[in-house]
Amino acid sequence: MASLGSARASNGLHTPAKATLSLHQRILGDIRGAILSGEWPPGRRIPFEHELQSQYGCSRMTVSKVLTELAHGKLIERRRKSGSFVLRPPGQSAVLEIQDIKGEVVALGLSYRHEIVARRKRKATLEDRDRLELASVAPVLSLTCRHFAGARPFCLEERLINLTAVPEAADERFVDAAPGAWLVSRVPWSAAEHKIRAIGADAGIANALEIDAGTACLTIERRTWRAERSVTFVRLTYPGYEHELVARFTPSRR
Amino acid sequence: MASLGSARASNGLHTPAKATLSLHQRILGDIRGAILSGEWPPGRRIPFEHELQSQYGCSRMTVSKVLTELAHGKLIERRRKSGSFVLRPPGQSAVLEIQDIKGEVVALGLSYRHEIVARRKRKATLEDRDRLELASVAPVLSLTCRHFAGARPFCLEERLINLTAVPEAADERFVDAAPGAWLVSRVPWSAAEHKIRAIGADAGIANALEIDAGTACLTIERRTWRAERSVTFVRLTYPGYEHELVARFTPSRR
DNA sequence: CAGTGGTCTAGACCACATA
DNA sequence: ATGTGGTCTAGACCACTGA
Numbered sequence: 001m002a003s004l005g006s007a008r009a010s011n012g013l014h015t016p017a018k019a020t021l022s023l024h025q026r027i028l029g030d031i032r033g034a035i036l037s038g039e040w041p042p043g044r045r046i047p048f049e050h051e052l053q054s055q056y057g058c059s060r061m062t063v064s065k066v067l068t069e070l071a072h073g074k075l076i077e078r079r080r081k082s083g084s085f086v087l088r089p090p091g092q093s094a095v096l097e098i099q100d101i102k103g104e105v106v107a108l109g110l111s112y113r114h115e116i117v118a119r120r121k122r123k124a125t126l127e128d129r130d131r132l133e134l135a136s137v138a139p140v141l142s143l144t145c146r147h148f149a150g151a152r153p154f155c156l157e158e159r160l161i162n163l164t165a166v167p168e169a170a171d172e173r174f175v176d177a178a179p180g181a182w183l184v185s186r187v188p189w190s191a192a193e194h195k196i197r198a199i200g201a202d203a204g205i206a207n208a209l210e211i212d213a214g215t216a217c218l219t220i221e222r223r224t225w226r227a228e229r230s231v232t233f234v235r236l237t238y239p240g241y242e243h244e245l246v247a248r249f250t251p252s253r254r
Numbered sequence: 255m256a257s258l259g260s261a262r263a264s265n266g267l268h269t270p271a272k273a274t275l276s277l278h279q280r281i282l283g284d285i286r287g288a289i290l291s292g293e294w295p296p297g298r299r300i301p302f303e304h305e306l307q308s309q310y311g312c313s314r315m316t317v318s319k320v321l322t323e324l325a326h327g328k329l330i331e332r333r334r335k336s337g338s339f340v341l342r343p344p345g346q347s348a349v350l351e352i353q354d355i356k357g358e359v360v361a362l363g364l365s366y367r368h369e370i371v372a373r374r375k376r377k378a379t380l381e382d383r384d385r386l387e388l389a390s391v392a393p394v395l396s397l398t399c400r401h402f403a404g405a406r407p408f409c410l411e412e413r414l415i416n417l418t419a420v421p422e423a424a425d426e427r428f429v430d431a432a433p434g435a436w437l438v439s440r441v442p443w444s445a446a447e448h449k450i451r452a453i454g455a456d457a458g459i460a461n462a463l464e465i466d467a468g469t470a471c472l473t474i475e476r477r478t479w480r481a482e483r484s485v486t487f488v489r490l491t492y493p494g495y496e497h498e499l500v501a502r503f504t505p506s507r508r
Numbered sequence: 509c510a511g512t513g514g515t516c517t518a519g520a521c522c523a524c525a526t527a
Numbered sequence: 528a529t530g531t532g533g534t535c536t537a538g539a540c541c542a543c544t545g546a
Contacts, residue, residue: 024534024535036480037444037481038442038480038481041442042442048511048512048513058535059535059536059537059538061516061535061536061537062536064514067513068514072323078512078513078514079512080511080512080542080544080545081510081513081543081544081546082511082512082545083513084513088438089438089444091352091354092353092476093349093350093351093352094349094352094446095347095348095349095350096348096349096448096501097346099345099346100345100346180346184342184346188292188296188342188343190505191502192502192503192504193501194350194499194500194501194502194503195501196498196500196501197494197495197497197499198453198492198495199452199470199495200468200469200470200494214454214468215454216452216453216471217470218451218452222346227290227291241451241452243451244449245448245449245450245451246448246449246450247447247448247449247450248445248447249445249446250446251444251445276514277515278515278516302531303532304530312516312517313516313517313518314517314518314519315517316516316517318533319515319516321532332533333526333531333532334526334531334532334533335525335526335527335531335532336525336532337532338531338532
């Protein structure tokens, strides 16, 4: 960021080489670049709105929009009477992209299929109620499903579906689409919680995944809600040596 | 969302019970509520800007700000000439909050300490270059550190620091602050990548964590960049049975 | 109390996609 | 061709807060 502004000259008339960036996008890029490069370190005050306004030769609304966006992205903090300041990057958070299982397998260049191993409707047991965070006894659907990559088991899925929240699941056989994909395509969800652990395979898991008992496995438990109501609980178990979760994070994910 | 608008009457004069929400915050809340509750399902067109404008009795800029915000949060999609539409919730992504280790331990109500087990400066080996994604040989600092919760090892940290990017690390002993905390407080970072796996403890890990060889462990590998330059690589290894990662996701994280 | 950000307006012109 | 969103302006008033 050699020189911040260059008045209006550089935006409107002669297109600035690349594409036609809107003015606020250009300002945003300039400031974000200065922050992410470290040129403007955490704690540094960035120019006042009226300074940016005159540097870029634009209205205050335009620079305000940019600063609001930076503040939403947690790159700056805005303080009345003092100005806006570069924040330190967040401790260690990350956006985990958990793909759907079929997508993962296909991305590996392997063929995919799934198989419903067990399927039972029942009144929620105490464990079911704990997992679904149900306040009262309610009908649930319990599913066990194996996902294959090529000939080998890739993932074991143990799922509970709250039939009060998703009554249409009661008669579904999950042949064309695995339970996860079926649910995603039908039920909008508004919140989810994931827990990730490493466990040693017990006999049942070892048998289902065709691995030795005690092998380290990665488990992902997910609870999903829709509008304060629990929809489904699922535990996915992967052989640890052949699966990894990847997460990327860049400040200002927008 | 019984009735969307009620003209300007309800915002300005008699404060609407709770706090004084700004107009665009109130509109935002109304629409987000309708989407998250499922009242407006994915694919549904939301009112045009000019409709909202007249419903709320405000200027177009105000509703535009709201819709822009919803679009940034991936709750709606805006299409010219067609209108704005509710998006389906993202497949399965989640925001992983990876706390710092000391914070984790303290949150468990245990006492925390760390211990530097090994510390070596060297020219980057081939493996180092791979882990740090270095193009050329460069000086690196290799650290091994044990983190304790109470009397028991809690986590094993194996870290590489790119001394070209962080020269001041060369003479640091990491006594007061563990390497991770030290780095976070000094080096702004702009991007990170995490890989999460389950492994069986090998002899070295078992020894360091005082567990049996073969025990399932959770490992987190993290690469951190600052402005296109690799800063550090770290592998954290936790005994699987006593550690879990928790991630929560709510659409519209803003 | 003075200066900053926070919000909002009533226009305007443009680009774009689609009916 | 038409209507939508995308952007921008030149003001304005207010609230907060730190000097």
